[in-house]
Amino acid sequence: MLAQRTNLFGSSGTAAARAAAKAAADAGREIIDLTAGEIWSGLASTIRDGAIDAINKGINRYTDTIGMMELREAVARKVSLDTGQSWKADEIAMTSGAKQALFNAAMVLLNPGDEVIIPAPYWTTFPAQVLISGGKPVFVDTRSNGYVPPIENIRAAVTDRTRAIVVNTPNNPTGAVYDVPTLIGIAELAINRNLWIISDECYGEFVHGHHTHHHVVSVGPEVRSRTLVVNAFSKSLALTGWRIGYLAGPKEVINAAKALQSHTTSNPNVIAQHAVLAHLQRGNGSYESRLRSQLASARQVGLKVLSSLTRIPVPAAQGGFYFYLDLSDLLRPTLMSGADATADEVINSLLAEAGVAAVSGTAFGDPVGLRLSYGIPPEKLEAGLRRLVEVLNAWQ
The missing domain is CATH 3.90.1150.10 (Aspartate Aminotransferase, domain 1)
Known part of the structure; x- marks a missing residue:
């Protein structure tokens, strides 16, 4: 049935x-x-006030499919600051949480049979969405290496069908933070084998002790054109129920994601968009x-x-x-x-x-x-x- x-x-x-x-x-x-x-x-006061202000103004209409231009510009500035690379609004798509950003990425990048390397243990949504899109998840075990994938094991998993590598640091579920040599190795492999990197940054705000979160495009700038950054405000602003995230990547990928999103959810919640914009404009950290x-x-x-x-x-x-x-x-x-x-x-x-x-x-x-x-x-x-x-x- x-x-x-x-x-x-x-x-x-x-x-x-x-x-x-x-x-x-x-x-x-x-x-x-x-x-x-x-x-x-x-809630952060800026989030609350931004949402209430939008409601009081009677804001209840569609925005652009991938979010208000003003918000995308603000997010582009944030991603630029986070990664040390320049990003523009036309490289940003606002989504209904990080899950939709990941779904959009899988659907516009993968053809049936394409393989995606996913370090394990993994967040359950990674392989599920690869399968939905017709792809094949290929797992690289990390348990013997402190839950950080050895680059030689990732390299050994690459085949002629490999299309992308998932990077998730700090990792869900393990909490592992990838070191710079690992990220450089992944970036070099992506360039040499013409692969995409899908980098889930949702826990990037939270690192502990002497550890530091590094973005793959920060340590390997040359991989910028082959990297999709997935993030959300769910964790960093404790907004899980508001469902507001984003996908950052090359303009052609964002255009394809926009076309896809126009036939699925259309724009993310407009009140959440205004609330996050208010925080990005007025928040002091x-x-x-x-x-x-x-x-x-x-x-x-x-x-x-x-x-x-x-x-x-x-x-x-x-x-x-x-x-x-x-x-x-x-x-x-x-x-x-x-x-x-x-x-x-x-x-x-x-x-x-x-x-x-x-x-x-x-x-x-x-x-x-x-x-x-x-x-x-x-x-x-x-x-x-x-x-x-x-x-x-x-x-x-």
Whole structure:
């Protein structure tokens, strides 16, 4: 009854984890939800005021398909500042969140059978959208290298059908931050093999300790014409529900994305556009600094609690706002007995025994991983992680 393409993908693994947490809470249980990819925070005053002002002015009409010119100019200035390269408004398309930017990129770049290299563990949407567009995801495992893809492994994965490489740093789900040599190696490979780079920068505002977020076009400027930058204001401004993101790339790609978007969603929400424009024009960086400070504090609280784990390494949590646990040693006795154990069993135990909801690494192509968000209020985070440590340390 359904189109064959629906067999290529299921619903998002992270969305399923959120749904399981909600179902348990609706059943009357006290659940601490560590699944969501969002930060619990109020709005920036500039966002709120910009939205209210637009509403009071009666703004309710279509904008250009890929966003207001004034907003695209402001985003072009932001991307120019972020990357150290010059960008213009005709190289920017505003989208309904980063997912639409990624979807547009896949649909305008990929032909049936084209291969896209995706480091694993990966955000679930990357391979799903490649499959929807008729492409083939090719995974490069990163677990043995601190979740950063070895350039020699990426090079070995390239074939005559390879069309693009996905770069996601800071990484979701692992929090790994790619170093400069890795990014330079990816840029050189893209140039030498005539490949596209799809660079997801959604967590770029959040790096911790001595780590620094580098844009691939900053360290390899010559790859600028072969790079698509995907970003959103969902994380950096805690606006996940507002659905406002953007795609930056060569003008011909943006024109193709505009044509596609004109037949899918048309323009992003006009009130969200005005709110973000107001922030880009009037924001002074204080809100972003507060969010970074909030996450840095939550990270320290979480790492202190997680240091009590006995059979699980303390996560590096270099960037973003996730703790990613490697359950290999925890699950090894079960696996050695011949059982087909995965992180799914651990997730189920945590929900049943501790009232803690987390995301299994199976959603990210990693059967022994577990993702925990520390974007929630610190008191809930500490309580949830203490429950988690108790269950995992007693795991048999």
